[in-house]
Amino acid sequence: MSDRTPRNRAPQRRPDKVRQVAYRVIRQVNGEDGYANLALNKALRDQRLSGRDAAFCTELVHGTLRWQGAYDAFLARSVSRPLADLDPELLDLLRLGAHQLLRMRVDSYAAVNEMVTLTRAEVGQSRSGLVNAVLRKISQRTLDQWIATVAPKPDEDPGGYLAIAKAHPRWVVEAFAEVLDAESVEDLLDADNEPPKVTLVARPGLSDLDELVEAGATRARWSPYAAILQGGGDPGRIQAVATGRAGVQDEGSQLVAAALASAPLDGSDAKWLDLCAGPGGKSALLAALANQREAVLTAVEPQKHRAELVRSNLRAIPGDHQVLIGDGTKPTWPSGWYDRVLADVPCSGLGALRRRPEARWRRTPEDVEGLRPLQEALLASAITSVRPGGVVAYVTCSPHPGETRAVVDAVLARRPDAVLEDARALLPGVPSLGDGPDVQLWPHVHGTDAMYLALIRRT
Numbered sequence: 001m002s003d004r005t006p007r008n009r010a011p012q013r014r015p016d017k018v019r020q021v022a023y024r025v026i027r028q029v030n031g032e033d034g035y036a037n038l039a040l041n042k043a044l045r046d047q048r049l050s051g052r053d054a055a056f057c058t059e060l061v062h063g064t065l066r067w068q069g070a071y072d073a074f075l076a077r078s079v080s081r082p083l084a085d086l087d088p089e090l091l092d093l094l095r096l097g098a099h100q101l102l103r104m105r106v107d108s109y110a111a112v113n114e115m116v117t118l119t120r121a122e123v124g125q126s127r128s129g130l131v132n133a134v135l136r137k138i139s140q141r142t143l144d145q146w147i148a149t150v151a152p153k154p155d156e157d158p159g160g161y162l163a164i165a166k167a168h169p170r171w172v173v174e175a176f177a178e179v180l181d182a183e184s185v186e187d188l189l190d191a192d193n194e195p196p197k198v199t200l201v202a203r204p205g206l207s208d209l210d211e212l213v214e215a216g217a218t219r220a221r222w223s224p225y226a227a228i229l230q231g232g233g234d235p236g237r238i239q240a241v242a243t244g245r246a247g248v249q250d251e252g253s254q255l256v257a258a259a260l261a262s263a264p265l266d267g268s269d270a271k272w273l274d275l276c277a278g279p280g281g282k283s284a285l286l287a288a289l290a291n292q293r294e295a296v297l298t299a300v301e302p303q304k305h306r307a308e309l310v311r312s313n314l315r316a317i318p319g320d321h322q323v324l325i326g327d328g329t330k331p332t333w334p335s336g337w338y339d340r341v342l343a344d345v346p347c348s349g350l351g352a353l354r355r356r357p358e359a360r361w362r363r364t365p366e367d368v369e370g371l372r373p374l375q376e377a378l379l380a381s382a383i384t385s386v387r388p389g390g391v392v393a394y395v396t397c398s399p400h401p402g403e404t405r406a407v408v409d410a411v412l413a414r415r416p417d418a419v420l421e422d423a424r425a426l427l428p429g430v431p432s433l434g435d436g437p438d439v440q441l442w443p444h445v446h447g448t449d450a451m452y453l454a455l456i457r458r459t
């Protein structure tokens with residue numbers, strides 16, 4: 001009689017909790033269209049992971065999601081059937097294993113064993129053999145060796161090479177190459193693969209940099225309102241942030257909002273409009289600046305829950321600022337009503353890829369095309385909303401030329417009553433702003449999101 005009865009079978013190892021949490025977050029992102037940051041924060045809270053465990057879990061989730069396009073190319077060489085035929089759960093387990101083997105300093109033996117144990121627990125014993133075999137193959141080469149094996153030669157197909165070597169979709173690499181030289185494209189892709197530092201904004205008139213520095217942050221380089229929380233950590237522990245006198249805001253976002261506020265203006269300067277306001281980071285900075293000049297900000301946002309976020313961002317700012325739930329392309333105010341208008345239009349977000357690890361794999365060239373009519377309509381509406389002599393800032397968090405210059409050029413071609421002005425002088429001290437008249441900020445140059453700004457004056 002066999003002695004492999006349930007009673008005397010060796011007890012199965014439990015999966016490592018941190019890897020299990022990371023795997024489940026990745027499944028929420030890839031399987032249910034979740035957002036990595038939201039899903040991860042919730043999981044860390046629910047599972048009470050903190051300190052080193054939270055940092056390890058974050059690297060597992062963010063790193064796997066960022067690099068998954070490259071890992072898929074390596075896995076495709078290591079699995080005997082097409083990846084598309086694998087269960088999505090299995091594919092995510094393999095990606096998570098590949099990340100530990102190729103980009104983390106996890107010992108190969110431990111990484112494979114832990115992933116086999118996790119596979120058993122999550123999808124069953126029958127799949128653990130495949131995970132073991134495939135991850136052993138992955139562990140036989142370093143990341144550089146895998147890139148050399150799988151990617152096209154850089155001189156023959158630079159876009160194809162970078163797509164694998166820097167883990168970005170080819171169309172994104174090619175869009176960046178339209179506006180940057182080859183070396184800069186590579187630097188940008190590297191910058192996209194590093195998590196950004198937490199940047200705070202001291203809302204003028206309510207807080208200042210001294211207060212943030214006292215709370216442990218260090219002054220940032222360009223924005224007079226920006227400070228960086230070097231070690232990361234929860235910004236909410238800082239009193240000024242908890243009370244809304246300061247906030248969390250990328251330095252590039254601060255610079256473009258401040259640029260609109262500082263554009264020279266003759267005559268009235270009392271009415272400011274934020275045409276696409278949710279969630280309200282720029283609204284809060286603009287409202288604080290407006291308040292110092294006795295101007296008032298109106299913020300427009302069509303989505304109710306995002307309008308609510310704008311309200312909450314404006315709560316601490318003194319003044320009669322207003323939030324309207326509405327469509328910015330269908331103004332309910334008279335033409336020429338405002339003195340300054342921000343059109344921070346919905347865009348592909350290709351300028352903020354370092355913030356959202358999964359975003360690069362979700363976007364498509366069709367998204368960029370699809371957003372174009374709305375972007376043009378919003379810019380046209382912004383120009384109509386501003387008085388003669390007033391200024392509009394057209395802003396995107398994308399450097400894709402189809403969302404930046406192409407939109408501005410198309411709208412201005414139809415608007416003889418508007419001219420493009422040089423925006424560079426409105427970002428004093430900020431280097432490498434390009435040939436103008438518009439401004440493009442870059443993660444690899446400025447350490448900001450890739451914010452685009454065009455300043456337009458109604459004549």
Ligand SMILES: C[S@@+](CC[C@H](N)C(=O)[O-])C[C@H]1O[C@@H](n2cnc3c(N)ncnc32)[C@H](O)[C@@H]1O
Nearest residue numbers: 275276277278279280281282327328344345346
């Ligand atoms: C890039 S985000 C704005 C970010 C915001 N300025 C900030 O700093 O927090 C674009 C916003 O435009 C909103 N939006 C979409 N369609 C719109 C429309 N037709 N009119 C006005 N806003 C719109 C989106 O809901 C989104 O909240």
